[in-house]
Amino acid sequence: MQRFTDLKVWQRSHALTLELYRISSAFPTDERFGLVSQLRRAAVSVPSNIAEGSKRTHAKEYARFLNIAEGSAAEARYLIILSRDLGFLSGAQAGSILTEIDEIARMLHALRKTVERDA
Secondary structure (H helix, E strand, C coil): CCCHHHCHHHHHHHHHHHHHHHHHCCCCHHHCCCHHHHHHHHHHHHHHHHHHHHCCCCHHHHHHHHHHHHHHHHHHHHHHHHHHHCCCCCHHHHHHHHHHHHHHHHHHHHHHHHHHHHC
16 A cells, blocks of 8 residues: 555645645634634645545545545635635635646545545
8 A cells, every 4th residue: 555645646635735724824814713724624634534544444445535535625625716705815826726626636536436446
C-alpha cells in the first residue's frame, strides 16, 4: 500500500487546505465561527479522510473514506461559491480555487473507482 503522503490527490488537497487557511484569514472577523470555520473544516476533511482511509485494512473501507472526502470537496466547493457571492473572494480567486477543487474531486473519484475495483 502506497503511503498517503505520496498520493498526488493528497498532496494537492493538502496544498489547497493551506491556501484556504491563508485566504480565509482575511474574511470578516464576524465570520470566524461561521463561514471560516466551516470552510476550513471541509477543506481539512479531504486530506484527512484520504489519510485515514489509506490505513484501513479493507479496500471497501478505504473507498468509503474516499467517498467522504469527495463529499467534503463538494461542500468546500459550495462554500467558495458562497464566499465569492458574499464578496469575501474575488471572481478570479474563487475561479482558481474552484478549478483546483474540481480537479481534486476528479482525482478522488478515479482513486475511489480503482480502490473499489480492487475490493
